[in-house]
Amino acid sequence: MHPLLFHFGRLAVPTYGVLTAIALLGGLACAVLQARRTGASPEKLWNLGLIGIIGALFGSRLLLVLTNYDAFRAHPFWVLGLANIPGTWIALGGTVIGILAAVLYALAEGLSLLGVADAAAPGLALAFGINRLGAFCGGLDWGRPTTLPWGVTYRSFIAYLWYRVPLGAKVHPVQLYDAAASLLIFALLLAMPRPRAGELAGAWLFLYGIARFFIEFFRGDEAPVLAGLTLPQMLAILAVLAGGALWLRRPLASPLPATNA
Secondary structure, three states: OOOEEEEEOOEEEEHHHHHHHHHHHHHHHHHHHHHHHHOOOHHHHHHHHHHHHHHHHHHHHHHHHHHOHHHHHHOHHHHHOOOOOOOHHHHHHHHHHHHHHHHHHHHHOOOOHHHHHHHHHHHHHHHHHHHHHHHHHHOOOOEOEOOOOOOEEEOOHHHHHHHOOOEOOEEOOHHHHHHHHHHHHHHHHHHOOOOOOOHHHHHHHHHHHHHHHHHHHHEOOOOOOEOOEOHHHHHHHHHHHHHHHHHHOOOOOOOOOOOOO
16 A cells, blocks of 8 residues: 655655544534534534644643653654554543543533534544545554455555554455445435434444444454453444434424314
8 A cells, every 4th residue: 555645855744644634624624514504603613623633632642652751752753753653542542632622612612512513423424434544545453364355465564664564465454444434424424304412423423333343353453352342342332322322312203282172
């Protein structure tokens, strides 16, 4: 594939990093466009998205420094690298920090959390889809070995150096499975007519949780952590439960008004 997009001298710009940036901006722009549909403020949603993104980036880098302090002291600028991937736990911690920052901003501005979540859901699906395309180009989150005709073979030493993808072995293009699922969910969310509060967020959590749970069986870089399940699979189960809870809380149809005899 193409893990290196281009470079200036010693500065290497990875394809994954560039597509991740595009994913974040595209998802944020989509959320702002969705704001009017869900009754949220486009301006405040833009600010909230930026706060969440910046919080997640700084949070993940802070956790990266804390867990690799000796390496950071020896190479201070390593933490700013675009190619290094901190790992599932670091990425999860950064995401939690970003979500907390966004929630605090929403509460301070008096925004409806369900309205914000509904506006963000299609943008998140779009961002996940673009991000997974970047992961496929770079070799990140590679799949299990396969003999299927659509298997892919990575041969770039840079992909191995940055993401430890096995070279010369035919593997599942699991990133493309994930991207296809996210983009399909994105289209379904846009097609939902006049959603009630919490429906879009619930649908995204439920559908993506199911898709991600089964896609994880084709990944080759993630080891089980509990009961044979990987961390992403455990998070997927939580997403399905949360999405189902949001749908179950939907208000029932209003009763017909009483008529005077």
